[in-house]
Amino acid sequence: MAYSDKVVDHYENPRNVGSFEADDDNVGTGMVGAPACGDVMRLQIRVNAQGVIEDAKFKTYGCGSAIASSSLVTEWVRGRTLDEALAIKNSDISEELALPPVKIHCSILAEDAIKAAVADFRSRHPAGADTLVSEQIACASSTR
Amino acid sequence: MSDTRQAQSTARPAQPVYLDYAATTPVDRRVAAKMVPYLTEIYGNPASRSHAYGWAADEAVELAREQVCALIHADPREIAWTSGATESNNLAIKGAAHFYKSKGKHLVTVATEHKAVLDSMRELEREGFEVTVLPVLPSGLLDHAVFEAALRPDTVLASVMYVNNETGVIQDVSALGAICRAKGVLFHVDAAQAAGKVPIDLAQLPIDLMSLSAHKIYGPKGIGALYVRRKPRVRLEAQMHGGGHERGMRSGTLPAHQIVGMGEAFWLARDTMDADNARIQSLRDRLWAGFQKLDAVVLNGDETQRAVQYLNVSFNYVEGESLLMGIKGVAVSSGSACTSASLEPSYVLRAMGRSDELAHSSVRFSIGRFTTEQDIDYAIEQVTQVVTRLRAMSPLWDMVQAGVDLSTIQWSEH
Numbered sequence: 001m002a003y004s005d006k007v008v009d010h011y012e013n014p015r016n017v018g019s020f021e022a023d024d025d026n027v028g029t030g031m032v033g034a035p036a037c038g039d040v041m042r043l044q045i046r047v048n049a050q051g052v053i054e055d056a057k058f059k060t061y062g063c064g065s066a067i068a069s070s071s072l073v074t075e076w077v078r079g080r081t082l083d084e085a086l087a088i089k090n091s092d093i094s095e096e097l098a099l100p101p102v103k104i105h106c107s108i109l110a111e112d113a114i115k116a117a118v119a120d121f122r123s124r125h126p127a128g129a130d131t132l133v134s135e136q137i138a139c140a141s142s143t144r
Numbered sequence: 145m146s147d148t149r150q151a152q153s154t155a156r157p158a159q160p161v162y163l164d165y166a167a168t169t170p171v172d173r174r175v176a177a178k179m180v181p182y183l184t185e186i187y188g189n190p191a192s193r194s195h196a197y198g199w200a201a202d203e204a205v206e207l208a209r210e211q212v213c214a215l216i217h218a219d220p221r222e223i224a225w226t227s228g229a230t231e232s233n234n235l236a237i238k239g240a241a242h243f244y245k246s247k248g249k250h251l252v253t254v255a256t257e258h259k260a261v262l263d264s265m266r267e268l269e270r271e272g273f274e275v276t277v278l279p280v281l282p283s284g285l286l287d288h289a290v291f292e293a294a295l296r297p298d299t300v301l302a303s304v305m306y307v308n309n310e311t312g313v314i315q316d317v318s319a320l321g322a323i324c325r326a327k328g329v330l331f332h333v334d335a336a337q338a339a340g341k342v343p344i345d346l347a348q349l350p351i352d353l354m355s356l357s358a359h360k361i362y363g364p365k366g367i368g369a370l371y372v373r374r375k376p377r378v379r380l381e382a383q384m385h386g387g388g389h390e391r392g393m394r395s396g397t398l399p400a401h402q403i404v405g406m407g408e409a410f411w412l413a414r415d416t417m418d419a420d421n422a423r424i425q426s427l428r429d430r431l432w433a434g435f436q437k438l439d440a441v442v443l444n445g446d447e448t449q450r451a452v453q454y455l456n457v458s459f460n461y462v463e464g465e466s467l468l469m470g471i472k473g474v475a476v477s478s479g480s481a482c483t484s485a486s487l488e489p490s491y492v493l494r495a496m497g498r499s500d501e502l503a504h505s506s507v508r509f510s511i512g513r514f515t516t517e518q519d520i521d522y523a524i525e526q527v528t529q530v531v532t533r534l535r536a537m538s539p540l541w542d543m544v545q546a547g548v549d550l551s552t553i554q555w556s557e558h
Contacts, residue, residue, distance in 0.1 A: 003469070011469060017537050034555035035501035035540060038463050038489065042539035059539040063465035067537070116556070 003064055004098035010068035015075050018057045020044050028121025032112045038062060039106065041070045043113040045077055045085070047121055053077045053085055058113075065103040069093050069110035082118050160475045161519040165360075165453060165512030166309055166337065167477060172362035172513070175408045179364065182401035190398045191389065201400040208407025212356070212369060215410040216335075216344040224370045224390040225398055225406075229336035230260040231383075232355035232370040233303075235394065236332045237264040239380030240301045240353065241273055244330070248298030249273045252291070252329075254305070255495035256280050256313075261303050261334055282497045283446035284313035292323050301330040301353075306338035310479065310492040310508055311445030312454025314342060321350035330378060336360055336368070340413030341421070341451045346371060352378045358402070362513060363409030367402035370394075416513070424511045425452040427520050431509060432457075434524030438531055440544075444479075444493055444506060455509040456493075458502040459527075461541040462534045467507060470530030474523045479506035501540075 003011070019042075020027045027046050033039040039062040046055040056074040060067045072093060077085045093099075093107035162170075171179075182204060190205045192198025209220045226232045241251060253265055255277050265275045276294050280286055286304065295302065302324055304315050317333050324331040332353040335344060340361035346354065354371035358364055372378050372393065386395030432455055435441050440460035456479070459467060464478030479490030489503035498506075509523065535541040543550060 011466070014537060019542065031539065032556050035504070035550065036499070036555070038500070038504040040539055040555070042542075059537055059542060061461060061538045061540045062463050064469045066463075067466060112556075 006072075006097050007064055007068040007099070010071040010097070011064045014058075014067060014071040016055075016057045016071070017059065019059065020046055020055075020057060025124070028117040028119075028124075030113045030116025030118070030120055032116050033062070033109050035061065039066050039109055041066065041109055041113045043070060043073060043110075043117045045117045045121065047082065047125075051081050053080055053082070062106065062109075063103070065097065065099055065106040066109065068097050069099075069106045070113060072096060073110045073114060077114065082121065085114050086118055088114055160473050161522055162475045163509045163511060163515065163519065163523055164475045164477055165515075166312075166508060166510035168359050168365065169362045169512055170514065171359075171364050171405065172409065172412060174412060175363055175405050178408045179401045179405040182404050186400070188400075190400055191387065201398075204400050205398055205403050208403045211407035211411040215339060215414045216354070216356075216371065217347045218371055219374060221391070222346075222371055222374050224372060224393040225403055226368045226370055226394055227366055228359070228368040229258075229334060229355045229357035230368075232357075232368050233258070233260040233332075233334055234264050235370050235380060235383050236353040236355060236372075237261065237301065237303060238268060238383055239393075240330055240332070240378070241268050242381040243379050244300045245273075248296075248300045250276070250296055250299040252276045252278065252294050252299055252302040254278050254280060254286060254303075254315075256284060256308055256310075256492045257303065257305055258309060258334055258336070261305070265303075280495055283449070284308060284311050284444075284492075284496050285446055285449060286315055286320065288316070288319060288323065291320060292327075295324065295327045295329050299327070299329045301332055303332040303334065305334040305336075306344075307335070307341060307451045308445070308492065309337050310490060311456045311496075312337075312451040312510075313445045314338075314449045314451055316449075317351060318349055324352075325350045337451070339410065340417055341453060343417075346373075353380075358406035358409055361409050361413050364402055364405040367399065367406045369406070420513055421452050424513075424515070427511050427515055427517065428452055428455055430517070431455055431511070431520050431524060434520070435459075435527065438528060442502060444496065444498065444502075453511050455511070456506060457509070458493075458498070458506040459531050460502065460505055461538045461544060462531050463504050464506055466534055467505075467527070467530055470534065471523070471526040474526050476510075477508045479503050479508065 027044050029044045031042045033041055041060045044057045045053045048054045056077050058070040058074045060070045090107040090111040093110055094104050186200045188197025188201040190202040209223050213220050269275050304320055306317050307314050321331045330352045333351050334355045336357035337360055339356050352373045356369040358367045380393055382393055384395050389395050442458040444456040468478050479493050489500055493503040
């Protein structure tokens with residue numbers, strides 16, 4: 001199995017491996033996958049008061065492509081708002097890492113990990129700093 | 145031995161250390177040397193009865209046949225050359241099933257057999273035969289009572305491999321063969337991984353058909369043989385039709401150079417088997433001792449009923465492909481889904497009752513004639529380093545260290 005240089009790089013030098021303090025309230029944790037499938041990713045995001053992800057950490061049980069996908073994601077979500085993080089698509093990940101077709105599912109799992117981490121954060125900070133643009137009341141002109 | 149912190153304490157070899165002898169073996173130089181003249185000088189077709197070129201090639205083929213027989217105690221008339229153990233398995237199973245179908249259409253085999261056996265059986269099912277695939281015990285061994293109970297009056301053939309290619313587990317083919325004899329069922333044994341590793345005496349063993357391979361014991365790839373018992377006579381329907389070679393059992397011009405290679409490899413094995421095994425056993429023990437220094441390491445396969453060449457280990461909480469990627473300097477195989485074309489974890493380990501995660505975390509190390517102590521020490525070092533690093537990155541290891549029982553977790557199935 002030939003790995004792309006980027007996958008090898010992330011495997012040899014994974015970014016942001018680890019976990020945040022368990023009692024840190026500003027952290028959202030997403031755990032996706034299952035040991036039975038050979039892929040488990042745990043992604044953690046620490047969100048500041050402005051709703052921006054200022055730090056991220058991961059731990060992954062899985063193949064080189066899975067490790068690379070989750071490592072890459074911790075790089076990409078930094079500096080993004082929660083909505084911007086949700087906009088990351090698995091196709092972006094797999095393109096960046098040049099994943100072969102048989103490994104695309106690793107990038108899908110990484111995308112799911114982001115969603116899970118964001119959902120976890122939002123479940124504990126419902127009307128928090130991350131004000132959604134869509135919550136703004138639509139222009140009332142049509143209700144005339 | 146103190147635990148040195150020198151990361152490069154064992155110099156990295158130029159080529160990866162080869163510990164995948166179960167996958168294939170290098171051709172022994174003595175074997176290769178014997179083969180070469182049959183490519184360029186003694187190149188006649190062994191079936192050419194009318195000239196010296198053919199006679200010379202035929203002589204070499206018959207000598208090789210005797211050499212193979214010497215290792216397994218068979219009669220030369222009981223050997224049919226094939227392209228390898230896969231073809232031998234096909235010929236034995238399909239050949240016997242078709243020939244004896246008026247007697248019955250039931251076949252018996254085991255869940256841990258090689259795909260060449262299982263897939264041949266599946267093909268016969270499509271043709272209307274009935275196949276029983278028996279489970280194994282967690283050790284990988286067959287329960288003899290279960291085996292016996294599966295044999296019916298309409299059972300024509302049972303197939304059980306001698307040495308398992310993933311775990312090295314040795315089935316008691318002598319006892320199983322006796323059970324078959326008593327019930328009038330033909331007994332086929334896939335001995336691809338067994339020849340040259342465990343003694344085979346077909347004058348004593350109640351085996352009717354046996355598949356043999358050259359490239360598992362330092363012979364060339366692409367050549368094998370099928371042993372077909374004469375007393376009592378076993379008949380087969382040929383699968384390769386043509387000029388009627390090999391007593392009509394397998395048509396096709398005999399590749400003299402390949403056959404010479406197989407003969408020489410088997411002949412050498414006869415001499416070296418005991419010494420090879422003793423040396424390999426101590427290397428294997430050394431390797432296992434090295435791994436046992438790590439936590440959560442599980443041996444796959446019976447402790448004692450196992451050929452000395454094999455060490456199939458699961459390193460829990462670390463996925464197999466990522467482990468293999470890290471031990472670049474060591475060539476081995478994994479039972480992980482990611483390393484198989486089908487994305488399924490090892491069916492052999494699953495049949496032994498191993499959980500998916502243990503199957504995903506499994507690595508097969510197989511030792512051979514040319515393995516050195518240095519190779520073993522390097523492998524231990526590499527594996528230890530990588531397992532430790534990957535566990536530090538594993539959320540499963542984290543949870544286990546924190547005392548979490550993973551079986552209680554609700555995983556999000558993807």
